Amino acid sequence: MKILIKNGHVIDPLFKKDEVLDVLIEDNKISKIGKNMGVEADKVIEAAGYYVMPGFIDLHVHLRDPGFTYKEDLSSGGAAAARGGVTTMCAMPNTKPVTDTKEMVEDVHQRAQKECPVQVIQLGAVTKGQAGVELADIKGMAEAGCHAISEDGKSVMNASLYREAMKIAKEAGISVFAHCEDITMVEGGVMNADEKARSLGLPGITNSVEDVIVARDILLAKETGVRLHLCHCSTKDSVDMIRLAKEEGLPVTGEVCPHHFVLSTDDIRQDDGNYKMNPPLRSKADVEALKAGLQADVMDVIATDHAPHSAEEKNKSMKEAYFGIVGLETSAALTYTELVDKGVLTMMQMAEKMSYNPARILGLEDKGSVSEGMCADLVIFDPNKEYKIDKNTFLSKGKNTPFDGYPVKGEVVCTIAGGRIVYSR
Template identity: 75%
Template sequence: MTILIKEGRVLDPETKRDEICDVLIDGDRITRVDSGIETEAERIIDAKGCYVMPGFIDLHVHLRDPGLEYKETLTTGGRAAVKGGVTTVCAMPNTKPVIDNGVKVKEVMERAKRESLTNVIQLGAVTVGQEGKELADIRGMAKNGCHAISEDGKSVMNASLYRKGMNLAKEEGLAVFAHCEDITMVEGGVMNADKKAEKLGLKGITNAVEDVIVARDILLAKETGVRLHLCHCSTKDSIKMLGLAKEEGLDVTGEVCPHHFILSTDDITKDDGNYKMNPPLRSKEDVEAIKEGLRNGTVDVIATDHAPHAEAEKNRSMKLAAFGIVGLETSAALTYTELVETGIITPMQMAEKMSWNPAKILGLHDRGSVSEGKIADVVIFDPEKEYTIDKNTFLSKGKNTPFHGRKVKGEVVCTIAGGRIVYEGGKIID
């Protein structure tokens, strides 16, 4: 199919193009980006007043498939993704069974080609069953295209075993995605350790629970030379240590999530399970440090940690609720509203942190850019559209969000994945 996108503001972080022009797509590739393209096309899309950006790449998504399909599936997660302009997701391996060998990686990715509208990269676990006792089939998973290993949902507490896994990942050209949490220090905590936790009568999780493992993992990455990506950084010291690692020239990157750069414990007014996530919402001081890290380039990536749960698992006290928040359908609008509109980052930096940088981290050389020869993953985003987030309209099975009822600005109006229009005008295009 040929698609001609007319007169949008093209934002391409790779070429630094930021201008009103046209984009021609033929089949699954972008074939021309220029002003005043005059040619016949099967579809012509008027993008006046809109940004035309590379499709977003979310490095941190829980699709819950296989084994937890009542929370999410490859199909529902894929629909939620393209509604949010996300054309590639990294699926975390903490499913049932855990994705810990090459056969399982291959099975999910082959199913995803049939069942999901977004491109799915299945990540592999670091240890068998994520039990922290023996290394998973890292070579087999690399052979089948996992791109990175992660023990997400927990940390590998055995540093010696983790170092061995890092060395194998380095040999296989894989990144290590680190969920930084010293489980021995959590001690039953369910939210940030501060006066609000005391007021609500809830056990707290200190910043050190994250910071101790951030420091350890950076030091292990320095020793092994592996490419380390720090997931969902939430504390001021995590951002500080990420910056120090970069100053030293280490191959270390970091991501933050919209809930961590927008909300703090000040926003928790009652014991509500929809505000329970891991890591927890932190202090305003941590939020400001995250924003500064985004502004100055210390933070490379905006990801969601999309973690859908059934309603009964979230609509309860934080003492009993599951950890997690959905984000695929809200991340673009929240990022634009809270970061671009406020001048913390530019529209180009939004495209960089949501697409180009994730592509580089994964080694996806043909994605993350609106330029000739690249895979035609494109999002058309209207920066002027204002609306209120309504969880009841989510395509994800998960409705667990503290952002329900929040006014935002900026909406995905069209998503093109691999040269195919998969979302347009508020509707999924199967």
């Protein structure tokens, strides 16, 4: 099938294209890019006034499949991703059972090809059952195409065991995605440890809970040489340590989620479980440090940590609610509204952090670019659409978000994955 996208403002991070062009898709590839192309096509999309960008690649998604499909599954998560402009997503392994074998990775990949409209890369656990005692089949999962291992939801507290996992990942040519949390220091905390927590009578989580493990993991990556990706960074010191690691030439990258660069604890007005996430919302100083880190390209990636839960699990006190927030359908709008429209990032940087850089981290050489010969994963984005986020319109099973009713600017018009239109506004 031929699809011709006409008069769109192309943003291509690979060749730094930033101009109005036509894009021709044939089957699953971008075949030609140019001005005023007079070619015939099965489908013509008029994109005047819209951006045409590489499809977003979300490195951090919880699809809850298998085991928790009442929260999300491959089909619903895929629909939410497509609506949000995400054409590839990495599924975290804290499923039930934990994804810790080659066979489990293969099973999700096989089912996703049938059930999900976008590409799913299933990540593998670091340890069996995420118990932190015995290493999972890292080599086998790498052979099955996991691209990275992660103990997401927790850290491997045994540093020696974790170091061995890093060595195996390095040999297998895959990355380590780190959830940085010293579990011995959490002490029952449910939100950032500050005056707001004290006023609400809620136990707090200090910045050092994250920072201690960030420092440890960077040092282990330095020793082993593995590519280390630090997930959902939330503190100023995390940004500073990643900056130092990059200055030393270490293979370390960092990720920020929209909720961490938009909201602070000042936005928590009452004890509301929809504001409970891990790591928690931090101080305004931390928020500004994260934004500065993104602007300076110290922080490489914007990802969602999409973590759907049922209403029963979230609509309660933060002491009892599950950690997590959905984000697949809101990340592009929040990024554009809070960072691009306010001059923190350029549109090119948005494309880099939501597509090009994630592709490079995963080793996906045919993704992350709007250029000839690349996979036809594209998003058409309307930068002028103004509206309020409405959780009741989400295609995700999860509606757990503090952004319900939040005013934003920018909306996905169309998502093309592998040359197929998988979402149209």
